[in-house]
Amino acid sequence: xxxxxxxxxxxxxxxxxxxxxxxxxxxxxxxxxxxxxxxxxxxxxxxxxxxxxxxxxxxxxxxxxxxxxxxxxxxxxxxxxxxxxxxxxxxxxxxxxxxxxxxxxxxxxxxxxxxxxxxxxxxxxxxxxxxxxxxxxxxxxxxxxxxxxxxxxxxxxxxxxxxxxxxxxxxxxxxxxxxxxxxxxxxxxxxxxxxxxxxxxxxxxxxxxxxxxxxxxxxxxxxxxxxxxxxxxxxxxxxxxxxxxxxxxxxxxxxxxxxxxxxxxxxxxxxxxxxxxxxxxxxxxxxxxxxxxxxxxxxxxxxxxxxxxxxxxxxxxxxxxxxxxxxxxxxxxxxxxxxxxxxxxxxxxxxxxxxxxxxxxxxxxxxxxxxxxxxxxxxxxxxxxxxxxxxxxxxxxxxxxxxxxxxxxxxxxxxxxxxxxxxxxxxxxxxxxxxxxxxxxxxxxxxxxxxxxxxxxxxxxxxxxxxxxxxx
Amino acid sequence: xxxxxxxxxxxxxxxxxxxxxxxxxxxxxxxxxxxxxxxxxxxxxxxxxxxxxxxxxxxxxxxxxxxxxxxxxxxxxxxxxxxxxxxxxxxxxxxxxxxxxxxxxxxxxxxxxxxxxxxxxxxxxxxxxxxxxxxxxxxxxxxxxxxxxxxxxxxxxxxxxxxxxxxxxxxxxxxxxxxxxxxxxxxxxxxxxxxxxxxxxxxxxxxxxxxxxxxxxxxxxxxxxxxxxxxxxxxxxxxxxxxxxxxxxxxxxxxxxxxxxxxxxxxxxxxxxxxxxxxxxxxxxxxxxxxxxxxxxxxxxxxxxxxxxxxxxxxxxxxxxxxxxxxxxxxxxxxxxxx
Numbered sequence: 001x002x003x004x005x006x007x008x009x010x011x012x013x014x015x016x017x018x019x020x021x022x023x024x025x026x027x028x029x030x031x032x033x034x035x036x037x038x039x040x041x042x043x044x045x046x047x048x049x050x051x052x053x054x055x056x057x058x059x060x061x062x063x064x065x066x067x068x069x070x071x072x073x074x075x076x077x078x079x080x081x082x083x084x085x086x087x088x089x090x091x092x093x094x095x096x097x098x099x100x101x102x103x104x105x106x107x108x109x110x111x112x113x114x115x116x117x118x119x120x121x122x123x124x125x126x127x128x129x130x131x132x133x134x135x136x137x138x139x140x141x142x143x144x145x146x147x148x149x150x151x152x153x154x155x156x157x158x159x160x161x162x163x164x165x166x167x168x169x170x171x172x173x174x175x176x177x178x179x180x181x182x183x184x185x186x187x188x189x190x191x192x193x194x195x196x197x198x199x200x201x202x203x204x205x206x207x208x209x210x211x212x213x214x215x216x217x218x219x220x221x222x223x224x225x226x227x228x229x230x231x232x233x234x235x236x237x238x239x240x241x242x243x244x245x246x247x248x249x250x251x252x253x254x255x256x257x258x259x260x261x262x263x264x265x266x267x268x269x270x271x272x273x274x275x276x277x278x279x280x281x282x283x284x285x286x287x288x289x290x291x292x293x294x295x296x297x298x299x300x301x302x303x304x305x306x307x308x309x310x311x312x313x314x315x316x317x318x319x320x321x322x323x324x325x326x327x328x329x330x331x332x333x334x335x336x337x338x339x340x341x342x343x344x345x346x347x348x349x350x351x352x353x354x355x356x357x358x359x360x361x362x363x364x365x366x367x368x369x370x371x372x373x374x375x376x377x378x379x380x381x382x383x384x385x386x387x388x389x390x391x392x393x394x395x396x397x398x399x400x401x402x403x404x405x406x407x408x409x410x411x412x413x414x415x416x417x418x419x420x421x422x423x424x425x426x427x428x429x430x431x432x433x434x435x436x437x438x439x440x441x442x443x444x445x446x447x448x449x450x451x452x453x454x455x456x457x458x459x460x461x462x463x464x465x466x467x468x469x470x471x472x
Numbered sequence: 473x474x475x476x477x478x479x480x481x482x483x484x485x486x487x488x489x490x491x492x493x494x495x496x497x498x499x500x501x502x503x504x505x506x507x508x509x510x511x512x513x514x515x516x517x518x519x520x521x522x523x524x525x526x527x528x529x530x531x532x533x534x535x536x537x538x539x540x541x542x543x544x545x546x547x548x549x550x551x552x553x554x555x556x557x558x559x560x561x562x563x564x565x566x567x568x569x570x571x572x573x574x575x576x577x578x579x580x581x582x583x584x585x586x587x588x589x590x591x592x593x594x595x596x597x598x599x600x601x602x603x604x605x606x607x608x609x610x611x612x613x614x615x616x617x618x619x620x621x622x623x624x625x626x627x628x629x630x631x632x633x634x635x636x637x638x639x640x641x642x643x644x645x646x647x648x649x650x651x652x653x654x655x656x657x658x659x660x661x662x663x664x665x666x667x668x669x670x671x672x673x674x675x676x677x678x679x680x681x682x683x684x685x686x687x688x689x690x691x692x693x694x695x696x697x698x699x700x701x702x703x704x705x706x707x708x709x710x711x712x713x714x715x716x717x718x719x720x721x722x723x724x725x726x727x728x729x730x731x732x733x734x735x736x737x738x739x740x741x742x743x744x745x746x747x748x749x750x751x752x753x754x755x756x757x758x759x760x761x762x763x764x765x766x767x768x769x770x771x772x773x774x775x776x777x778x779x780x781x782x783x784x785x786x787x788x789x790x791x792x793x794x795x796x797x798x799x800x801x802x803x804x805x806x807x808x809x810x811x
Contacts, residue, residue, distance in 0.1 A: 038572065040573075041571065041572035041573040041576070042572065042573075042576065042604045044533070044573040044576050044577055053638035053641050053642060054638075054684065055636070055637040055638030055641055055681070056638055113803075113806055113810075114799070114802040114803055114806050115803055116764075116767075116768070116796070116799040116800045116802070116803040118764045131806070131810055133810070136810045136811055161768075184636075187636035187637075187638060187639075188603055188634050188635075188636055189633070189634060190633055190674075390473075390474075391473065394473035394474045394477060395473060397473075397474075397477045398473055398476050398477050398480070401477050401480035401481060401484070402480060404480075404484060405480050405483055405484050405487070408484050408487045408488060408491070409487060412487075412488075412491055415491075420484070420488050424481060424484065428477075
């Protein structure tokens with residue numbers, strides 16, 4: 001085979017991969033439309049008032065916190081205001097080096113509590129447990145630093161007294177009804193062991209007393225690009241997987257789990273960066289292989305809002321960590337891939353994640369490098385170069401626009417003047433540089449996973465303007 | 473590919489225009505009908521404006537919301553208003569549509585209107601229709617004819633695990649509790665007979681958990697029969713949780729030695745509600761149980777026993793030789809003092 005033939009075949013491979021990758025996501029979005037329509041139709045009854053009852057299972061809200069001095073008090077106060085009949089809030093101070101524990105102690109009037117601590121899952125030693133004199137349902141677990149959110153969450157699980165626990169990031173913004181809505185799948189199906197919901201970007205939103213009052217687009221470019229990216233890559237595809245009981249991830253920012261199921265699974269693993277995805281894939285694996293009935297549910301409603309990075313450096317760190325976490329989860333549970341008892345997670349979700357998520361930064365980056373270098377060296381013709389470029393970009397645009405179409409057909413959250421036009425523009429322009437940049441970052445995450453670099457809590461530089469504006 | 477992108481762009485624009493029009497229509501309908509609905513809760517005017525076809529869905533949503541927030545004569549007057557406007561035939565037509573949102577709205581409307589003509593259809597929907605549709609049909613049936621509806625709802629509750637018990641309880645609370653007691657007792661006994669034929673036991677447990685919707689005395693006998701006859705864990709625990717009379721505490725005492733920790737924990741919980749000073753030693757022994765949950769419930773029960781010297785109880789952890797039992801009692805005492 002000549003160099004020219006080899007180059008042509010490589011060109012066709014990259015060409016086909018880009019088209020199939022984007023069309024696969026477009027197909028997922030299209031299938032999600034059906035699910036979303038059914039879900040929204042049922043919400044006609046949400047217009048009617050609903051009463052809480054003692055039949056809703058009590059929930060332990062676990063808030064792992066590491067150096068969250070600036071945000072922790074207002075976050076906990078808003079969590080204590082959630083609409084739910086029986087709720088305990090457990091803040092886990094993971095050996096913070098700032099004044100997180102002091103801030104909590106001052107704000108909530110903490111006193112030592114003689115907790116009969118039950119070490120059901122592995123975590124670093126607990127130094128003390130405190131209870132609030134102001135809020136009897138608030139406890140703080142102070143523990144040695146475990147170098148991971150998973151370790152802190154495990155300590156929270158050990159202190160949890162209720163059959164369901166919900167992990168919430170300290171900087172997550174919730175809706176007052178978030179908990180009630182995410183519990184609903186558990187009420188309607190006793191086999192549900194976990195439920196997650198859509199996490200949206202809080203930058204730009206109007207926030208009051210720790211709750212999102214009005215949804216707005218961010219004004220800065222980087223978070224704006226992430227709004228579109230969340231729509232394109234994370235939201236609607238998960239809804240489609242949920243219909244097949246093959247949800248790949250319940251976001252660590254807000255997810256509800258059966259305490260028993262997670263304890264039986266051994267808790268969260270602290271040796272992975274993607275502890276949220278790893279846990280969900282592990283639950284799939286354990287239940288599938290044991291032949292136990294189970295369901296992991298996903299709600300399309302935006303029930304949690306999180307602050308997106310506003311600087312390239314922080315975003316870079318986040319994306320490399322996310323991709324590394326994905327690689328770790330897929331590698332740990334590779335045994336489920338195409339396993340005879342793997343069901344939809346083993347035969348559809350995991351292969352999809354491997355081909356279109358795990359390998360995509362490698363193939364995408366290789367494709368771009370090959371086309372550019374090949375064109376400069378004369379191996380790729382000008383027609384081939386332009387065809388590839390146009391196709392790769394337009395396939396990306398098609399995917400972005402299809403996600404935006406789905407958003408507009410269903411939830412249409414962004415209703416401000418000119419916001420839709422802005423989103424349309426972002427849907428087109430995110431394919432001209434941003435997607436390629438994130439592919440490079442994810443490639444770096446892949447490299448870090450392959451070389452086994454050390455894992456630790458990610459640092460997030462927060463702007464959190466609402467923490468200053470809307471002290472509860 | 474680029475043409476497809478352009479087509480999607482155009483579709484998005486069309487959808488936004490439609491959304492804006494829909495929002496405007498909602499505002500108009502709310503402005504037109506809300507004052508009239510408020511007026512009709514006091515007095516129905518002799519002449520009402522006609523209900524335009526395009527406003528029907530919006531009016532019914534507003535009307536149902538008003539119905540849910542009212543009681544007594546105001547509800548009756550709103551019914552009169554809706555009948556005058558022809559809401560019944562509109563809802564019956566909606567019920568025949570495929571789209572689920574229209575069917576659900578029709579079911580809620582017909583229930584509030586007490587439309588007896590759809591009872592047969594509602595009864596057909598209860599056993600097999602999708603969760604939300606069947607539950608809404610059940611609610612409508614109970615509103616239209618409680619005597620006919622409640623037994624069917626209870627029977628379906630035992631079968632349908634997809635029905636949230638909280639929703640069933642909310643539906644039953646619309647009826648008089650004295651009517652629910654005998655019907656719930658009958659349903660529990662029927663389920664026990666069915667269970668005797670090796671049918672799954674979850675139905676019995678689900679019915680027992682509904683005891684809160686009835687007067688406790690009215691279901692006491694059925695609960696005790698279920699407790700005495702229960703072979704599976706779920707109904708046994710549900711029956712223990714439903715015990716309320718101190719005379720029934722002996723049953724909980726016996727089950728404190730059960731082989732399954734879930735039952736022992738439920739028995740300790742029941743003794744916390746029903747027990748007396750005589751149960752002190754029994755619960756103190758349960759503090760040494762191998763299960764954390766049994767120790768926890770026993771400690772909570774000890775803290776809630778009546779006529780117990782608070783000082784003696786506070787000193788008890790120091791006298792216990794079992795460190796786990798002492799820790800658990802300190803935990804429960806601290807919980808009680810914080811409550």
